[in-house]
Amino acid sequence: MPSKLHHLSKLPLHPLPPQHYSPLLKPFLTAKGAHAPPPVRVPPDYIIMGFDYKTSFFLVFLLVSLHFVASSGLTDSEILLKFKDSLSNASALSDWSDKTTPCTKNNETNWVGVICVDGILWGLQLENMGLAGKIDLETLQAFPDLKTLSIMNNNFDGVIPLDAFDGMLKLKKVYLAQNKFAGAIPSSLTALPKLLELRLEDNRFTGQLPDLTQNLQSFSVSNNALEGPIPAGLSKMDSSSFSGNKGLCGPPLKECNTTNSNSDSKKPPVLRIVIIAAVVGLLLGAIVAAFLFLLRRRQRQPSASIEAPPPPIPSNLKKKTGFKEENQSPSSSPDHSVGSKKGEAPKLSFVRDDRERFDLPDLLKASAEILGKRLLRVLLQSST
Known part of the structure; x- marks a missing residue:
């Protein structure tokens, strides 16, 4: 049985009259000269999926418009300004303004702490600026090309969400040292395939170390409150990278004491x-x-004598010794008289x-x- 499209291909095509153009598409379809579009031909009075050609053109235009609006998103300036609004004591970022862009085409930057390469935001280096508050790393996930994030020696505090680094797959350097971060180290750091340097020392991180399997060239979690065994992927690091954590054990530190853990079973x-x-x-x-x-x-x-009486003395012994049975006194044989x-x-x-x-x-x-x-x-x- 021939399909509907087969019949459609055999129908005659006629130019669409201008009076049937959509008001939104009319400027483009009525252009002349080099910019004139090819004639639009549709089968006369043909209904496509229950809609006439007018409705079909409107739906196509609407879908294309929504696609461009959704793909545009926020600009780099808007993203960074949103990140700035989440901070406390952000006076050091006074030149972050919506009147300028963070990066220029000449590999220059208009905003302090922003690293640009080829007009693309490459990294953030916000060190020693006195910044405080709870850092909004979720906002920075909008930068897929971000390779460096350094916020060392500030006053950031609070717990970092475990998924704070999701999607930041190009990150190579993460410096969060010398702040007041608490809670567990974000497990999303283990999913960064290009991570080379991770500095988390001098904070208040607790719990166990995540299993970092990347080939880290620089690593430190010293002076925190971490505990538990060190993962095998970090066992070859220098012992100074783990100093100041009394609860950590295993190579390169002392061996873990399993006596306490097995004491209940014993x-x-x-x-x-x-x-x-x-x-x-x-x-x-x-x-x-x-x-x-x-x-x-x-x-x-x-009362009775417990021991048996002594055997009688033979008569021949009586004659030799001169003893008489009837004359024996209790004191003469103390060993045999045990009467009570x-x-x-x-x-x-x-x-x-x-x-x-x-x-x-x-x-x-x-x-x-x-x-x-x-x-x-x-x-x-x-x-x-």
């Missing part, structure tokens, strides 16, 4: 300590209960050949001490 869990303490308490309670049980049991039994005295509680004793005698309380006490020492050793090992 501590025994609370549940484990509670279980060990409960077991120790039960064991000690069992020992005390056993001791009391034995003590009461001995108190209920009558009247009114004295029975006492269980243990005797070894190489040691002196010890009683049941001594045995229980020694067992408790040994058990307590072992449990204490287990607790100490689990806590270290």
